[in-house]
Amino acid sequence: MTLENRLGITDSAELARAEERISKKRALELFANGSLDSLPAGTLQALVFIHRYLFSDIYSFAGKVRKVNIAKGNFRFAPVIYLQAALEHIEQMPQSSFEEIVEKYVEMNIAHPFREGNGRSTRIWLDLLLKKKLGMVVDWSKVDKEDYLLAMERSPIRDIEIKHVLREALTDRINDRDVYMKGIDHSYFYEGYNIFRTEELAEDVEKE
Template sequence: MALENKLGIDDSVALAREEERISKRKAIELFEEGILGTLDAGKFSALQAIHKYLFEDIYDFAGTIRTVNISKGNFRFAPLMYLKASLENIDKMPQSTFDEIIEKYVEMNIAHPFREGNGRCTRIWLDLILKAEIGQVIDWSKIDKEDYLMAMERSPIKDIEIKHILKAALTDKINSREVYMKGIDHSYYYEGYMIFKAEELGV
């Protein structure tokens, strides 16, 4: 069953393909039009704005805090009754060092505030913080998918592994469209979607 959507698509595979095509195009706009630079790095409001921009043409819930409990495999994300308080606490977390930023990223992943599209938006949000605070971003093409997923699964208990993986992939190419696009492509790869070729997107 496909999530209810504005496109009228009821096939989950077809929806995934169209969602990727549209939201990738919107992600490019975020970068090209300088919209990311106007957001308050590290705040939930910034993540909310990213989510709304990417998915507003697809879902009514774009940019809206989820109203259901969700899980992935055996892992349950923050219970709905604690979600708002969790997001308020994340806003207050320090972010002046690499370690502090990744700790904040891990907490936002546990919160998983949206019904769909959390991973993609949170990785853009993470790079926004890194760029603002330490003048670096992640080159996601240097990160092994399985290593990343396993480290993220373990991160609520022990975050040393995810910190090591992400630190090894840091780059100072903070204004590179190519590095940004690698992050967008890998976001979909991590979440199990097919990667469209750039020419299929017309970019």
């Protein structure tokens, strides 16, 4: 099944390519124009803004909390009936330490508020939170895909693994364009999107 989209694409592989190319360009703009730094870190408002910014050219549901239940493999994300309450709870969670921030990130991942694009949006949201509260970001290029996915899979029950994986990759290069661009590439790679390199798309953006 191909998600209904603004591009009128009915082939799933073609949609994946278009989604990667368009949303990665938008992720670059988020960094370049300073929009991220103006957002209130750790809020649903910030995550909604990021999701809408990345995907509004592709999906009509960009930035809108889902109204359908979704699952990945055998794991079911927060049921719609409890989703709003879950999001309100996450909003109120403390975020003053690395441990608290990762716990908040894990809970937001369990909530999975959007139809598509949750992981990519929420990793940007996490970095914004780490940046504003701790003066650090994750260098995602140092986070192995399998280590990350396994740790996230186990995180609803035991979050010590994801805390270790992310802590090992922390950097204070919070405004480094190269760290950000490589991070976007790796974030997309975790989800199976690896056709377009952010650096090449950046050249296209500059030409435009």
